[in-house]
Amino acid sequence: MPSTLASPLDPASKVRLWMGVNLVLLLIGAGLVLLPLAIVVLTSVHAGDPETAWTMASYRVAWARGDFLLAFANSTLVALAVTGLQIITSALAGYALARLRFWGRQAVLLMVLATLVIPFQLLVIPIFLVLKWGHLINTYGALILPTAVNGFGIFLMRQFFQTIPVELEEAAALDGASRWQTLWRVLLPLARPALVTLFLFTFIGEWNDLFKPLVFTSRPELRTVQLALAEFQEQFTNDWSLMMAAVVIATVPVVLLFLLGQRQFIRGIATTGIKN
Known part of the structure; x- marks a missing residue:
């Protein structure tokens, strides 16, 4: 009795595989690009005080000075x-x-x-x-x-x-x-x-x-x-x-x-x- 399951090497499976690989590569690339920006933002809102983890005070001081x-x-x-x-x-x-x-x-x-x-x-x-x-x-x-x-x-x-x-x-x-x-x-x-x-x-x-x-x-x-x-x-x-x-x-x-x-x-x- 012939199998009704699609072959893992059929064109549709290859397309889905390459789309998945491209998606993973794009996510990795986006992460590498956004990582420095994330570090900058996190550093700007970090107060350096354990009791106050996040603050916008640096923005107010930077804008004024x-x-x-x-x-x-x-x-x-x-x-x-x-x-x-x-x-x-x-x-x-x-x-x-x-x-x-x-x-x-x-x-x-x-x-x-x-x-x-x-x-x-x-x-x-x-x-x-x-x-x-x-x-x-x-x-x-x-x-x-x-x-x-x-x-x-x-x-x-x-x-x-x-x-x-x-x-x-x-x-x-x-x-x-x-x-x-x-x-x-x-x-x-x-x-x-x-x-x-x-x-x-x-x-x-x-x-x-x-x-x-x-x-x-x-x-x-x-x-x-x-x-x-x-x-x-x-x-x-x-x-x-x-x-x-x-x-x-x-x-x-x-x-x-x-x-x-x-x-x-x-x-x-x-x-x-x-x-x-």
């Missing part, structure tokens, strides 16, 4: 300004490199890509001299203008625009739309995943930037979150609970921002491929 309200305001202002400028410049330059046919277009694209391999630290001296010549040292301009244009954003928008069918622009042109109208009303709404991706990359990068505030500013009223955190670590090195509370305070805004835009971020990365 670090003056994070001012730091949050400065970091938000700088990050939003840089992000807005990069979105504008990247969209315009990306559209020109993707759609316009002009002499030297490939050379311009290669120059844009070449900027991606040049560390910002190598340019700090000429940038500092330019900012000093323009009387921008110790101003918000010193924190915004050096990164108002970014080669990665231009390349990202160029690649995404190339995934949009040209027939949509031709249809808009037949309806009497100019290039500006086509870009504003047709292409940019379709490029929302790429714009959200650029927004997240730029905002998080500016929020976590310590180099520009450290080099281009010295006024206390201009210090950003990362500069406040660095100064905080120098002052309270031995109090690990206080230090970890400050780290959590500085990290929470960007984590929440990424969680809000993760779907568009993943879609923007998935749909932006390498095209000639």
Whole structure:
């Protein structure tokens, strides 16, 4: 009598086995990634007193001593300004490199890509001299203008625009739309995943930037979150609970921002491929 039990090597069993293995590997990977964050959070709420196992006192002290309200305001202002400028410049330059046919277009694209391999630290001296010549040292301009244009954003928008069918622009042109109208009303709404991706990359990068505030500013009223955190670590090195509370305070805004835009971020990365 033939057995009615499925063979352990049948395709369905193999699929379930591989799904189980992948799930276990993903859980292990997630645990390794989340372990440092868990240590930081647990350290920040540990009072060090056996009678009081958990407390939020470190957060209240860190917020007050670090003056994070001012730091949050400065970091938000700088990050939003840089992000807005990069979105504008990247969209315009990306559209020109993707759609316009002009002499030297490939050379311009290669120059844009070449900027991606040049560390910002190598340019700090000429940038500092330019900012000093323009009387921008110790101003918000010193924190915004050096990164108002970014080669990665231009390349990202160029690649995404190339995934949009040209027939949509031709249809808009037949309806009497100019290039500006086509870009504003047709292409940019379709490029929302790429714009959200650029927004997240730029905002998080500016929020976590310590180099520009450290080099281009010295006024206390201009210090950003990362500069406040660095100064905080120098002052309270031995109090690990206080230090970890400050780290959590500085990290929470960007984590929440990424969680809000993760779907568009993943879609923007998935749909932006390498095209000639």
